[in-house]
Amino acid sequence: MEALTIHEAAETTGWTPRMLRYIERIGLIEPARTEAGYRQYGPGELQRLRTLRELLADHEIGLGDVAFALRLRRDEALSGAVDSWLEAEPQRPEAVSADEWLRWEQEKHARIIAALTTNETMETAA
């Protein structure tokens, strides 16, 4: 037995079954199904459910925010348009310089490549 039912998954992750269905509906975690349609939560899903709670709590964001970030990642027309709009932002005194920001972007790029190639469980930067 590898996969847990929705109630078992709720138990071990601290969510309610209701919320697991909601998290699925907004596209964040979509578990496999049995032939009869029962949801099956595997180790990967359980881990992601736990880290999702941390993510929300640590940064005071909501499920809708994470869903929007996912949408940004999947819809390149959207992310391009939002990026364009934000990039046109006038320089504010306390904002980072273009240089600093570009360096940050490059480091982020390196992180993404690393994540793609190693592809293990993510480091939960608690």
Add this chain to the structure above:
Amino acid sequence: MEALTIHEAAETTGWTPRMLRYIERIGLIEPARTEAGYRQYGPGELQRLRTLRELLADHEIGLGDVAFALRLRRDEALSGAVDSWLEAEPQRPEAVSADEWLRWEQEKHARIIAALTTNETMETAA
């Protein structure tokens, strides 16, 4: 005379004064102020207010979504955490391959550099 008052800016951009204050409060467009505290909307702000309306309408997103995207850009701890969580997403059948996605990321990087160097009014990809 270069800068418009809040009512004039509302008039020419299609927003209401109330909404311009709201847009400022959530951090999207923060106009300069006169000595007495009156908001002053310059050509840049007016253009951004107009393209903001297009952005929302074209992609069915809300002001809160744009505000979150801005927060993602400004708070690197947040964007790193969200990225990490999303990158751990299990491969879905219809998702793009890692190769395709990496290519997209590289092109995005190039677009960002282009935007930083040219730094003119953004092209509104209508």
Add this chain to the structure above:
DNA sequence: TCAACCTTATCAAAGCTGTGTCAAGGTTGA
């Protein structure tokens, strides 16, 4: 077989978002 699960769908309530309106008071310019 049948208790204890699971499914989807619906009603409901609390809270947040987006927006209007109004009040009390300061600024500006003819």
Add this chain to the structure above:
DNA sequence: TCAACCTTGACACAGCTTTGATAAGGTTGA
């Protein structure tokens, strides 16, 4: 001076989001 702006703050309301509870019915395993 004073009408016509501006400011912040508060009250209010419709609609959406988030979450729970409940109902009607299918699945499963001892």
